[in-house]
Amino acid sequence: MGFWQRLATNALGFMILSFLFSPYFHVSSLWAAAFASFLMAALNVFVKPLLFILTLPITILTMGLFAFALNALVLQLVSSLMGSQFRISSFGMALLISFLLTAFQNFMSRRFGKEWR
Secondary structure (H helix, E strand, O other): OOHHHHHHHHHHHHHHHHHHOOOOEEEOOHHHHHHHHHHHHHHHHHOHHHHHHHOHHHHHHOOOOHHHHHHHHHHHHHHHHHHHHEEEOOHHHHHHHHHHHHHHHHHHHHHHOOOOO
């Protein structure tokens, strides 16, 4: 999947998950979801590699499962930067959103990946 398709998939995933987990995860609009998706991509490029290097030993010990915690940390950072337009109630909810968003991305990539190339 290309960059723009991944951003659109993330924004759509944010909107669906916001609907499903309404009191605990809130996205105010489609534009807020798109901006959060773009902000998350920027943080994944600039901040996440540093966090990954710092937490490499625990990531190895957990056989890669700690990567979901890093994704949740990035989501919490997006939530704190966006304020009331994009809110996650707790780190546990961020962890769940991270896991479900990854599953949604994988599903969309497998389902529509060939058509989007």
